[in-house]
Amino acid sequence: MQTVITKNFDYGEKEINYLKNVDTVLGTAMTQMGKVERVIIPDLFAALVHAIVGQLISAKAVQTIWARMQEKLGAMNSENIATQSVEAIQSCGITMKKAACILNIAQTIEQGLLDLQELYELSDTQVIQKLSSLHGIGPWTAEMMLINSMERPDVVSWGDIAIRRGMMKLYNLDSLTRKQFEEYRRVYSPYGSVASIYLWSISFR
Known part of the structure; x- marks a missing residue:
C-alpha cells in the first residue's frame, strides 16, 4: 500500500x-x-480526492474511508485512479456521486484537459473559480484545498x-x-x- x-x-x-x-x-x-498542528496533503490530486471524500461527513468517517481507499485502490494519483471502475471507488464507502466525481477528475487530468499544477499560479479566488467549475466541486471543497494542500495563508x-x-x-x-x-x-x-x-x-x- x-x-x-x-x-x-x-x-x-x-x-x-x-x-x-x-x-x-x-x-x-x-x-x-x-x-x-494541522495535517495537510501537499499532493494536489490526493488532497482533492480527500476533500471530495470529506464533503458533508464527519472527520472520523473521512479517516476510515481514506485508509480504505489507499488499501483497496493503491496509489492516490490520477494515473491509477483513472483506471478504476466507479464501483470500485464507491465500494470504499462513499456515495456513487462522489465516486463518479473522483473518477471523472482523474480521467480529465489523464486526458490532459486539467493541470492541477496551474493552481499554484492563481489567486485564492481564481483557484476557487477553477475548481468549482469541475463537476461535484463547490467553494467549500476548493477552500479546503487552499488550506489543506496549498497552505494558502x-x-x-x-x-x-x-x-x-x-x-x-x-x-x-x-x-x-x-x-x-x-x-x-x-x-x-x-x-x-x-x-x-x-x-x-x-x-x-
Missing part, C-alpha cells in the same frame, strides 16, 4: 503573535491551547460548519450571521488560515 505523504501546515510565532494582538479573545484561547471558510461552530463557541454567540463572520475574517487577515486551524480545534473541544 502506497501511503499518501502528509506534513503539518507551516506557521509559527509571526502568525500566532499577530492573531493574539488583533483578537484578544482568540489570543487567550490560543495561549491555552498551545500550538495546534488567509482562508476562512463560511461553508465550513465546524469553523462557524468554533466562532460561535469562541465568542459565546447563539447564532452567526454572514456579516459577523466577515468582520471576524477581516480581523484575522492576512493569517486567516491559522485562525481557521484554531477554530476547528475549538469547535471539537
Whole structure:
C-alpha cells in the first residue's frame, strides 16, 4: 500500500503573535491551547480526492474511508485512479456521486484537459473559480484545498460548519450571521488560515 505523504501546515510565532494582538479573545484561547498542528496533503490530486471524500461527513468517517481507499485502490494519483471502475471507488464507502466525481477528475487530468499544477499560479479566488467549475466541486471543497494542500495563508471558510461552530463557541454567540463572520475574517487577515486551524480545534473541544 502506497501511503499518501502528509506534513503539518507551516506557521509559527509571526502568525500566532499577530492573531493574539488583533483578537484578544482568540489570543487567550490560543495561549491555552498551545500550538495546534494541522495535517495537510501537499499532493494536489490526493488532497482533492480527500476533500471530495470529506464533503458533508464527519472527520472520523473521512479517516476510515481514506485508509480504505489507499488499501483497496493503491496509489492516490490520477494515473491509477483513472483506471478504476466507479464501483470500485464507491465500494470504499462513499456515495456513487462522489465516486463518479473522483473518477471523472482523474480521467480529465489523464486526458490532459486539467493541470492541477496551474493552481499554484492563481489567486485564492481564481483557484476557487477553477475548481468549482469541475463537476461535484463547490467553494467549500476548493477552500479546503487552499488550506489543506496549498497552505494558502488567509482562508476562512463560511461553508465550513465546524469553523462557524468554533466562532460561535469562541465568542459565546447563539447564532452567526454572514456579516459577523466577515468582520471576524477581516480581523484575522492576512493569517486567516491559522485562525481557521484554531477554530476547528475549538469547535471539537
